[in-house]
Amino acid sequence: MSGNPFLKTAVLIFSLLLLPFIAYGQDNTLNILYTGAVRGELEPCGCSPKTESGGVARLSGYIARNREGLRPYVLIDAGNSTAEDTPQGRLKTEALLNSFGIMGYDAAAFLEPASPRGVHDALTGGDLSPLIEKYGVPAISDYARDRSSVSVLRGPLRINISADPKGYKKGMFNILLTGKPVSEVRTIEGWDVIAASSGEILEQPVTAGKTVIVSGYPKGEKLGILTIHTDVFGVVSGFVHRWQPLGKDIEEDSNVRDVLNEYDRKVASLVDEEEKGISSNGPYLGGLICAVCHQPFMDGWKNTGHAGAFAALEKAGKSRDPECVKCHTVGYGEEGGFSSGATTPGLANVQCEACHGPGKGHVSDFTMPMRPVGEEVCLRCHTRENSPDFDFKTYFEKIRHK
Ligand code: HEC
Ligand code: HEC
Ligand code: HEC
Ligand code: HEC
Numbered sequence: 001m002s003g004n005p006f007l008k009t010a011v012l013i014f015s016l017l018l019l020p021f022i023a024y025g026q027d028n029t030l031n032i033l034y035t036g037a038v039r040g041e042l043e044p045c046g047c048s049p050k051t052e053s054g055g056v057a058r059l060s061g062y063i064a065r066n067r068e069g070l071r072p073y074v075l076i077d078a079g080n081s082t083a084e085d086t087p088q089g090r091l092k093t094e095a096l097l098n099s100f101g102i103m104g105y106d107a108a109a110f111l112e113p114a115s116p117r118g119v120h121d122a123l124t125g126g127d128l129s130p131l132i133e134k135y136g137v138p139a140i141s142d143y144a145r146d147r148s149s150v151s152v153l154r155g156p157l158r159i160n161i162s163a164d165p166k167g168y169k170k171g172m173f174n175i176l177l178t179g180k181p182v183s184e185v186r187t188i189e190g191w192d193v194i195a196a197s198s199g200e201i202l203e204q205p206v207t208a209g210k211t212v213i214v215s216g217y218p219k220g221e222k223l224g225i226l227t228i229h230t231d232v233f234g235v236v237s238g239f240v241h242r243w244q245p246l247g248k249d250i251e252e253d254s255n256v257r258d259v260l261n262e263y264d265r266k267v268a269s270l271v272d273e274e275e276k277g278i279s280s281n282g283p284y285l286g287g288l289i290c291a292v293c294h295q296p297f298m299d300g301w302k303n304t305g306h307a308g309a310f311a312a313l314e315k316a317g318k319s320r321d322p323e324c325v326k327c328h329t330v331g332y333g334e335e336g337g338f339s340s341g342a343t344t345p346g347l348a349n350v351q352c353e354a355c356h357g358p359g360k361g362h363v364s365d366f367t368m369p370m371r372p373v374g375e376e377v378c379l380r381c382h383t384r385e386n387s388p389d390f391d392f393k394t395y396f397e398k399i400r401h402k
Pocket of ligand 1: 388
């Protein structure tokens with residue numbers, strides 16, 4: 001029988017047919033937890049119920065509390081997650097990297113156009129490099145001089161995570177982190193999973209050949225969870241995807257919260273520096289002065305949400321953050337406008353002059369008209385991002401002040 005070539009072939013074919021079933025029996029699972037395009041958004045502003053989702057403290061809290069159920073997993077950031085290159089932006093980026101370190105990211109990509117100075121600067125001796133080391137973030141980059149990949153082991157799976165589109169490795173499970181738009185990455189071959197950080201929202205992953213493509217939810221509003229099933233050879237046999245919302249109900253990680261509080265304090269002292277040299281002799285007077293002649297309007301205004309706008313920031317611990325203060329006070333950043341609750345308390349909240357314009361001229365001569373207030377004035381603060389439900393007619397009715 002051993003000499004019968006016919007039988008040999010039959011046995012071989014039979015075994016080959018059986019293989020997928022054997023493989024199926026040894027199915028492996030890997031959860032790929034991914035972020036990308038966070039753009040320095042450490043936490044949501046909470047301006048509207050539609051903008052209360054996300055934030056690194058909740059992300060960390062979610063992962064910490066569900067770690068066992070998520071295992072085996074890799075936690076990756078697909079890039080474009082640092083903030084802009086400004087003094088406050090750099091503080092944000094530092095807080096973000098610190099948080100990534102606490103969460104134990106397996107890899108984070110720092111891609112070519114992400115930092116205005118170029119990522120080569122960032123990873124090899126620039127601003128980011130010492131921070132990345134300080135917080136222990138496994139950084140990879142698509143710039144030639146930098147480290148482009150990391151390898152991790154999860155159960156039987158050897159995983160190669162790379163930022164170099166040509167850097168896939170035979171015999172490993174390959175994940176590419178990229179900033180390119182999804183339409184462009186479709187043609188890149190050799191990868192099991194591609195995680196993009198172009199800021200595109202893909203409700204479900206896109207497949208191209210045998211590659212599964214996902215894209216980090218903008219501003220870190222949700223955590224992407226791609227569950228991959230592989231056969232004994234590490235070949236993808238199926239996947240499931242879901243977006244984990246990060247709403248108010250998710251308990252924050254207190255360690256990351258500490259990092260965010262520290263960030264708020266640093267931003268406040270940054271502002272302290274800038275405050276020196278601000279003159280108080282500007283064109284804004286504050287609502288108390290207006291009330292001398294327009295008391296009924298003052299009474300009406302006090303019943304609107306605008307009168308509580310600064311308290312809302314204090315409650316959120318953000319009353320010293322320029323990025324919040326600018327819409328919750330009068331004339332922030334302008335000559336003689338609000339600078340801080342301590343130095344210019346009379347200009348806190350969305351007062352009269354936030355809409356009607358500075359009143360100095362008008363008070364010395366009533367015939368000098370105040371600025372007409374139309375919808376465009378509201379839209380300076382009621383942006384689509386911060387006030388997605390804004391509608392001039394219905395909103396105006398709510399703030400009528402006489
Ligand atoms: C571009 C202007 C703008 C910026 C910047 C901004 N806000 Fe707001 N905020 C608004 C507007 C407008 C509303 C009211 C939205 C609505 O009701 O439609 C609001 C509402 C809020 C509320 C809800 C108030 C309440 O009493 O319910 C909170 C809290 C808040 N903002 C916090 C923040 C924080 C924290 C930041 C900074 C991270 C921030 N805002 C930045 C414009 C802004
Ligand atoms: C959120 C923006 C906003 C704020 C804040 C605001 N107003 Fe007004 N105010 C308006 C709008 C809009 C109108 C009606 C349109 C107009 O006449 O310009 C108006 C109308 C008025 C008028 C009547 C104008 C007229 O021609 O009849 C007076 C007076 C006035 N406001 C005074 C005040 C005073 C005083 C305060 C502060 C206590 C204040 N407003 C706060 C937006 C605002
Ligand atoms: C000393 C009294 C006085 C003070 C203070 C004063 N106003 Fe007036 N305001 C007037 C008078 C009087 C008129 C009516 C002028 C007219 O009809 O020509 C007027 C008109 C207005 C109008 C409607 C007509 C226009 O010119 O646009 C607005 C809006 C207004 N004031 C807002 C303010 C605001 C905001 C402040 C605070 C920054 C303020 N006023 C402070 C006396 C005052
Ligand atoms: C300088 C920034 C700014 C401008 C200008 C502004 N708003 Fe607001 N508005 C806010 C902020 C901040 C809040 C949230 C305040 C809070 O509830 O704590 C808010 C809240 C509101 C609310 C919800 C609170 C309530 O009283 O029901 C309405 C309605 C509203 N604004 C209408 C308007 C309209 C209409 C205009 C233009 C005439 C306008 N706003 C101009 C910043 C602004």
